[in-house]
Every structure is written in structure tokens, then in C-alpha cells.
Amino acid sequence: MAMKHxxxxxxxxYRSVLYKLKALGFVRVFSDNLGDALEISPALVxxxxxxxxxxxxxxxxxLIMDLLDKLNRLLGKDKVQRIIIVGCGKIGxxxxxYSGFTREGLQVVAGFDSNASVISPQASIPxxxxxxxxxxxxxxxxxxxxxxxxxxxxxxTFDLLRAAEIKGVLNFAPVPLKGVExxxxxxxxxxxELENLFYLxxxxxxxxxxxxxxxx
Amino acid sequence: MAMKHxxxxxxxxYRSVLYKLKALGFVRVFSDNLGDALEISPALVxxxxxxxxxxxxxxxxxLIMDLLDKLNRLLGKDKVQRIIIVGCGKIGxxxxxYSGFTREGLQVVAGFDSNASVISPQASIPxxxxxxxxxxxxxxxxxxxxxxxxxxxxxxTFDLLRAAEIKGVLNFAPVPLKGVExxxxxxxxxxxELENLFYLxxxxxxxxxxxxxxxx
DNA sequence: GAACTGATGTTATTTCGTTCACAATAACGA
DNA sequence: TCGTTATTGTGAACGAAATAACATCAGTTC
Numbered sequence: 001m002a003m004k005h006x007x008x009x010x011x012x013x014y015r016s017v018l019y020k021l022k023a024l025g026f027v028r029v030f031s032d033n034l035g036d037a038l039e040i041s042p043a044l045v046x047x048x049x050x051x052x053x054x055x056x057x058x059x060x061x062x063l064i065m066d067l068l069d070k071l072n073r074l075l076g077k078d079k080v081q082r083i084i085i086v087g088c089g090k091i092g093x094x095x096x097x098y099s100g101f102t103r104e105g106l107q108v109v110a111g112f113d114s115n116a117s118v119i120s121p122q123a124s125i126p127x128x129x130x131x132x133x134x135x136x137x138x139x140x141x142x143x144x145x146x147x148x149x150x151x152x153x154x155x156x157t158f159d160l161l162r163a164a165e166i167k168g169v170l171n172f173a174p175v176p177l178k179g180v181e182x183x184x185x186x187x188x189x190x191x192x193e194l195e196n197l198f199y200l201x202x203x204x205x206x207x208x209x210x211x212x213x214x215x216x
Numbered sequence: 217m218a219m220k221h222x223x224x225x226x227x228x229x230y231r232s233v234l235y236k237l238k239a240l241g242f243v244r245v246f247s248d249n250l251g252d253a254l255e256i257s258p259a260l261v262x263x264x265x266x267x268x269x270x271x272x273x274x275x276x277x278x279l280i281m282d283l284l285d286k287l288n289r290l291l292g293k294d295k296v297q298r299i300i301i302v303g304c305g306k307i308g309x310x311x312x313x314y315s316g317f318t319r320e321g322l323q324v325v326a327g328f329d330s331n332a333s334v335i336s337p338q339a340s341i342p343x344x345x346x347x348x349x350x351x352x353x354x355x356x357x358x359x360x361x362x363x364x365x366x367x368x369x370x371x372x373t374f375d376l377l378r379a380a381e382i383k384g385v386l387n388f389a390p391v392p393l394k395g396v397e398x399x400x401x402x403x404x405x406x407x408x409e410l411e412n413l414f415y416l417x418x419x420x421x422x423x424x425x426x427x428x429x430x431x432x
Numbered sequence: 433g434a435a436c437t438g439a440t441g442t443t444a445t446t447t448c449g450t451t452c453a454c455a456a457t458a459a460c461g462a
Numbered sequence: 463t464c465g466t467t468a469t470t471g472t473g474a475a476c477g478a479a480a481t482a483a484c485a486t487c488a489g490t491t492c
Contacts (some may be wrong), residue, residue, distance in 0.1 A: 006449080008415040012408050030469070039394060039457055043472095050471060058458040058470050075237070078416055090310035095406070096304060097365065100390040104407040144413050150315065167420070168413040170406070174316040176229070178255060184416045186409055190311070190386070191320040192228050194299065194404055197226040197291055197360050197384040200400045204383070209361065222479080246439070258439095259481055266441060274440050274487045441468075445482070452475070460467080 010048055013038050015071045022064050030061040080107050084142050086157055088113040088127050088147035091172055095146060096125050108146075110136060114153075130160065138162040149173040226264055228337050229254050238280050246277040248281035296323050302373055304329040304343050307388055311362060312341050324362075326352060330369075338355045346376065353380040364388040 010168045021029055031042035031049075033133035043124050049056070054070055072078055075109075085092045088111040111127040113119060120127050128136065136142070145166045149157045154173035161183070163167055167186045171177050174192075179185040233253045237245055245264075247258035254261075265272070270286050272278035288294055291335055301308045304327040312324050325341040329335060336343050344352065352358070361382045363374045370389035376397070384400045387393050390408075395401040 001245045005412065007357060007418070008412050009408060011415070016408075032469090041451055042469095043453095044449085046469095046471060047450080058456075059428060059468055060459070061469070068244060075411055075414075076418055081410075081414055091307075094306035094310040098406065101410075103390075104411065106407060106410055143417055144410065146410075165400065168384045168417040170409055170413055174319075181421055181492060184413060186413055188404060188406075188409065190404075191316050191322060192232075192315065193386055193404065194225050194297070194317075194322055194362075195228045195293075195320065196221065197386055197400060197402055198297055199227070199290075200221070201359055201384040202292055206402060248439090257481055259483090260479090262439095262441065263480085272440060273489085275438055275489050277439065435491090437488100439488090441486080443477100443484085443486105445480105445484105446488090447478100449481075450476085450487090452487100453473095455470105457470080459469095460465105462463100462465090 007051065009050055010040070011052070011071060011075060014048075015068065015075065015077075016067050018064050018071070022068065027064055028061045028215055029064050029067070031056075047160075051111065077105050079107055081144070082107050082140070082142060083111045083144045083146060084133075084137070085111045085146045086113075086130065086133065086147060086149060086161065087153070087173075088115075088118050089148065092146070092148035093118075095148065105215060109140065109142070112136075130157075134164040135207070137166060143167040144170070146170045146172065151175045223264055223267065224331075226254065226256070227268070227287060227291060229263070230261075231284065231293075232290065234280050234284050234287070234308075236283040238284065243280055245280050245283070268385075292319050296321055297360070297399055298323050298325045298356070298358060299360045300325060300353070300432060301327045301362045301364060302329075302346065302349065302377065303363060303369070303389075304331075305364065305366070306332050308333075308362070308364035311364065325356065325358070328352075350380040353382060360386070362386045362388065363393075367391045399400045 011091060013032055017034060018029065021033070032146050034045045036044040050060070051069075054062070054067055062214055083106060085095055088096070092111060092113075095169060096111055101108060108125055112130045112133050113127055116129075116131045118127055118128055143166065145161055145168075147154070147157055147169050151174050154171070154175040154177065157160065157169040158169065158171075162180065167175065168185060169184055169186070171187045172190070174189055175191060176187045177185045230250055233250060234245065237249070247261040250261045251258040265278070266287075267353060268290060270278070270283055281375060299322060301311055301324055308329070312327055312421055318325060322408070326347045327341060328349050329343055330346045332345075334343055335345055359382065361375055362379055362383075363385050364371070367390050370387070370393065371390040374385065374387075374393050378396065382399060385393065385402070387401055387403045388406070390405055392403045393394065393401045
């Protein structure tokens with residue numbers, strides 16, 4: 001059940017770096033450059049490209065435009081990718097107008113909430129009652145949702161999303177959801193990340209306490 | 217340069233699950249239970265515990281209270297962990313009042329921004345001018361910061377944080393920051409995560425296109 | 433109190449992602 | 463045109479992390 005997440009993440013990162021290089025006027029790029037940018041070895045860059053049949057020239061490296069074309073097709077970036085946000089509290093609303101999305105070809109097309117006071121179907125990005133979720137998703141063919149609800153609503157909301165046959169969920173609730181057949185889940189647990197940071201800072205450099213107690 | 221991130225993350229997850237079990241009235245737990253909860257093998261649970269000298273009883277499993285005590289000490293949860301937020305736009309402000317933090321023993325003690333219109337030193341969680349960042353961090357002994365600034369400010373803001381000798385940064389800007397000596401960085405790139413989701417959904421089950429072209 | 437049961441703690445094995453190493457080859461220069 | 467050089471593409475080697483396997487032992491039962 002090992003995730004093949006990592007290589008897909010790298011594809012997006014390559015894409016991002018390539019756009020920057022293109023903006024700087026470069027037309028070719030070498031595996032070394034991309035390796036430096038992502039802090040990985042050039043060999044891994046070439047291997048990734050090989051896996052997806054992204055080919056270069058034996059001496060002239062890779063053509064940036066060519067790579068971008070192929071990556072965009074691979075990542076489905078040739079069309080705008082529409083998402084909805086379920087849970088329009090502070091985080092949800094912040095994400096609704098998050099500027100990083102448009103730049104990435106992502107478009108938040110609607111929000112959903114159970115709290116009547118935030119519902120506003122006339123807004124530029126409308127917020128509907130969560131009761132309308134299923135119909136909307138079906139009608140508009142939405143496949144990906146961001147979930148930004150409080151922890152106690154997480155599990156129920158996830159059931160609603162599954163009932164609406166959502167195919168992928170980015171979960172910001174502090175309750176890790178388990179992925180299920182037909183629906184990929186990705187958990188972003190901010191508290192967990194911070195805890196992790198505190199841990200890494202506390203023991204940065206030093207090994208964890210009593211790492212198997214090998215005598216000196 | 218392989219990360220030892222994973223085991224620390226699991227430690228926090230064990231802790232979270234253990235609290236839930238405790239709330240349900242359980243007093244003992246077995247490696248199987250925790251393995252199921254985190255979707256990992258029981259062997260890995262025992263191995264993790266062994267690494268950190270978390271011991272159980274050969275037959276009776278582990279005592280939940282005992283594990284929690286030790287985990288809390290390991291993760292520094294015996295005292296409140298204070299953090300600051302740099303960049304008080306929508307995301308930053310949403311995080312300031314994020315309810316998930318207090319539950320985790322995390323406390324946002326201040327915000328910083330360069331935009332005069334959001335500065336409010338009298339608020340219950342004060343927002344100061346970013347000019348005061350360094351002095352504040354020194355005075356209060358802050359070690360961890362959340363960075364929620366727009367992409368074009370990311371690099372400069374990171375320099376400020378380093379100058380203030382911040383030890384760890386959780387970066388929400390859509391520009392991945394490279395970690396540096398003395399400062400651990402953890403990037404949360406929402407756009408990237410969504411792209412990844414789209415990719416996984418597109419190819420869920422099926423292998424990536426032409427995976428090295430092995431003939432049928 | 434002796435045999436048995438069931439879970440731990442740890443060693444051995446496997447798996448998998450990454451890096452190494454190098455053969456193949458396209459561009460460049462004389 | 464032919465040698466040289468720089469870079470790709472990929473099979474082999476490596477290493478780390480997860481799993482499997484098992485020896486060890488606390489508790490339970492008769």
C-alpha cells in the first residue's frame with residue numbers, strides 16, 4: 001500500500017521551476033539544474049523523466065517548452081481544474097480567495113456550509129447550503145473538494161462527500177481521514193506539522209534520546 | 217540527507233489516538249490497535265516504541281497513561297508551545313484563531329505584518345509591525361513561526377525570520393523554502409497538494425502512462 | 433506451581449526509492 | 463570528417479524504512 005505520491009509531487013515541482021526558468025528567458029535545462037532546484041540528485045530527475053517518457057537531447061539537455069507541454073498534459077493542466085470548499089469558516093473562506101490557486105490553474109467554484117449565516121448564493125464565489133452538495137457535484141462534475149470543517153464535523157462531512165461521489169479530498173480538519181476505495185484523501189494537519197517542527201528543533205542534530213542505547 | 221521526519225510524525229499520531237482511547241475509557245492498548253489506527257503494521261508500532269524506550273508489558277500491552285506521559289515529555293507537551301504568525305492576511309488571521317491549536321497545547325502569542333492597516337497591538341492576540349519581529353522573538357524566546365505571506369514576500373520574510381534566529385518555520389507561501397543550517401523549514405503548498413490530488417484521481421489504480429513501456 | 437497463552441522486544445529479511453556508474457549518442461570544433 | 467566533450471538514459475548497487483519472524487517473558491488457569 002506504498003504511496004506513489006512522491007513522484008507526482010516532484011512532477012508539479014519540476015513544472016513550477018520550469019516556469020520560472022522560462023520567465024528568465026532560458027530555453028534549455030539540464031538535469032543538474034532541476035536537481036539543484038529541488039535538492040535531489042540529477043539522476044533522479046532523469047529517472048523521473050524517463051518514467052514518464054519525457055525525453056531530452058543527449059547533449060543539449062531538455063527543452064523547457066517541450067517539458068512544460070508534456071507536464072501540463074500529464075497533470076491535466078490544459079484545462080482549468082475546478083474545486084469546491086466544504087466548510088466555510090475562517091480557513092475555508094481564506095482559501096476561497098487564496099491567490100495561489102488561480103496562478104496554478106485551480107478555480108474554487110463554490111463553497112458549502114451548514115451554518116445559515118454564511119450562506120450567500122449570490123456572491124462571486126457562491127456559498128450554498130451543504131444540503132445542495134450532492135446535486136451540485138453531480139451537475140457540475142466536480143471531482144475534488146477541500147474540507148475545512150471543525151473536527152467534530154469531519155467524519156460526517158466526509159460521508160456527505162463520499163455520497164456525492166467526490167473522487168479526492170484535501171482535508172484540513174485536525175482528524176486524519178482514512179482513504180477509501182474510490183476516494184483519495186490527503187490530510188493536512190497543521191497542528192501535527194507544528195508538533196513535528198518543535199520536535200525537529202528540539203533534537204536538531206542530536207539523535208533522539210536513547211536511540212537503542214548502543215554503549216560507547 | 218534523508219529525513220527522519222516520519223517517525224516524529226507518527227509519535228504525534230500515536231499521542232492523538234491514545235487520547236481518544238483514553239477518553240473512551242480504555243486503560244491498556246496493544247500494538248495491533250495502534251497499527252490499525254495509523255494504518256501501519258503492529259511491528260512498526262513496537263519498533264517505534266522501542267526506539268524511544270517506551271516499554272510495555274509482555275502480555276498486557278501498553279498502559280495508555282504511561283505512554284501519554286512519556287510521549288508528552290518527548291514531544292515537549294508538558295509546557296505550552298508558543299508560536300508567532302508572520303503575515304496576517306486571510307490565511308494568517310484564520311490560523312490565529314484556529315481552534316485546533318489550543319487543543320494541542322499550541323498558543324499563537326502574536327502576529328506580525330508589514331501592512332499598517334492590520335496592525336493592532338491591543339488585540340487579544342496582538343499584531344505588531346514586522347519591524348518589531350526580531351526584538352520580540354529575542355525577548356520572548358520564540359523558536360517557531362508560521363509564515364503566511366504572499367509569494368513575492370516569501371524570500372524576504374524568511375530572511376527576517378533567520379535574522380531573528382527563529383529555529384523552525386512552517387511555510388504556507390506557495391514558494392518552497394530550502395531549509396538552512398540552524399533553521400528547519402516545513403513547506404505546506406496547498407496548490408501542490410491539490411495538483412497531486414488531481415493527478416492521483418486521474419490515475420487512481422491505473423499505472424502512470426507508459427511506465428517504461430514493458431511489453432505485454 | 434507447572435504448563436500454556438498471548439503480547440512484547442528485537443533480529444533477520446524484504447522492499448523500495450535513490451544514487452552511482454557508465455554506455456550510448458548528439459553537438460561542437462578543428 | 464573525425465575526434466572530443468557534455469549530457470542523457472538506464473542497469474546495478476546501495477541504504478533506509480517497513481515487514482516478517484521469532485525468542486522472551488508476564489500473566490492465567492487448572
